[in-house]
Amino acid sequence: MTNSLGTALVTGASEGIGAVYADRLARRGYNLVLVARSAEKLAALAASLGDATGRTVEVLQADLTNPADLGRVEARLGAEPAIDLLVNNAGFSTVSAFADLTSTQVSAILDLNVTALARLAWAATGPMANRGKGTVINIGSVVSVAPLPNAALYGATKAFVLTLTQALEAELGSKGLRFQAVLPGATRTNLWAKSGLPVEHLPQEIVMETDAMVDAALAGFDQGEVVTIPALVDVDGWNQFETARLALNGKLSSAQPASRYLA
Numbered sequence: 414m415t416n417s418l419g420t421a422l423v424t425g426a427s428e429g430i431g432a433v434y435a436d437r438l439a440r441r442g443y444n445l446v447l448v449a450r451s452a453e454k455l456a457a458l459a460a461s462l463g464d465a466t467g468r469t470v471e472v473l474q475a476d477l478t479n480p481a482d483l484g485r486v487e488a489r490l491g492a493e494p495a496i497d498l499l500v501n502n503a504g505f506s507t508v509s510a511f512a513d514l515t516s517t518q519v520s521a522i523l524d525l526n527v528t529a530l531a532r533l534a535w536a537a538t539g540p541m542a543n544r545g546k547g548t549v550i551n552i553g554s555v556v557s558v559a560p561l562p563n564a565a566l567y568g569a570t571k572a573f574v575l576t577l578t579q580a581l582e583a584e585l586g587s588k589g590l591r592f593q594a595v596l597p598g599a600t601r602t603n604l605w606a607k608s609g610l611p612v613e614h615l616p617q618e619i620v621m622e623t624d625a626m627v628d629a630a631l632a633g634f635d636q637g638e639v640v641t642i643p644a645l646v647d648v649d650g651w652n653q654f655e656t657a658r659l660a661l662n663g664k665l666s667s668a669q670p671a672s673r674y675l676a
Contacts, residue, residue, distance in 0.1 A: 509563055
């Protein structure tokens with residue numbers, strides 16, 4: 414089959430949101446590079462997608478918290494065939510009071526949600542900027558703007574994802590690159606069980622199916638959104654929030670403290 418849209422690299426691709434992105438992008442016409450820890454799951458998904466879509470599907474087994482593995486994925490982002498679209502999806506969470514986290518858990522969350530995501534975005538945008546085209550989709554969370562107890566560190570890492578995406582759009586959007594931050598609410602994935610809170614324990618009226626979430630995110634991308642919140646009905650609320658945030662530009666730095674802080 415003729416390649417029409419180029420090649421997309423998806424992290425955390427073996428299941429959940431990443432696997433659905435892989436399916437949808439293949440059906441849109443992208444060849445794929447699938448990245449995850451489980452070689453067995455990746456191989457099965459690659460075979461299934463290749464048979465169903467006729468796309469070329471490359472498998473890259475990697476643990477993105479391992480520096481050597483992360484380096485191999487970075488290298489692939491700079492190699493041929495060129496990566497035209499990066500989906501930074503791999504992430505980790507633990508539902509726990511911040512003080513109860515172990516140092517190992519703190520490092521794991523930061524290594525995957527912040528360090529790996531930033532390094533892969535960095536590795537992708539250099540070649541993309543040189544070509545004058547390319548897309549980075551970063552999977553965040555609504556907790557980036559609505560922090561929750563027992564998810565303090567996870568929410569902070571997702572705030573990083575949102576800010577990085579918006580800053581990259583401001584920096585590189587005029588050079589032909591596109592950036593999107595996707596902020597899902599509760600989504601039916603195994604992340605919940607791995608974090609210690611099975612999704613079945615949540616009110617089911619707030620849980621979105623993974624297929625619906627990804628389809629909504631891609632619809633937002635098609636509409637040119639930089640930030641997509643799949644469950645948000647009143648988009649005017651977000652637009653007002655962004656307008657208020659941007660209106661602070663130019664007012665946040667001064668040689669003198671604000672008068673309310675002066676004796």
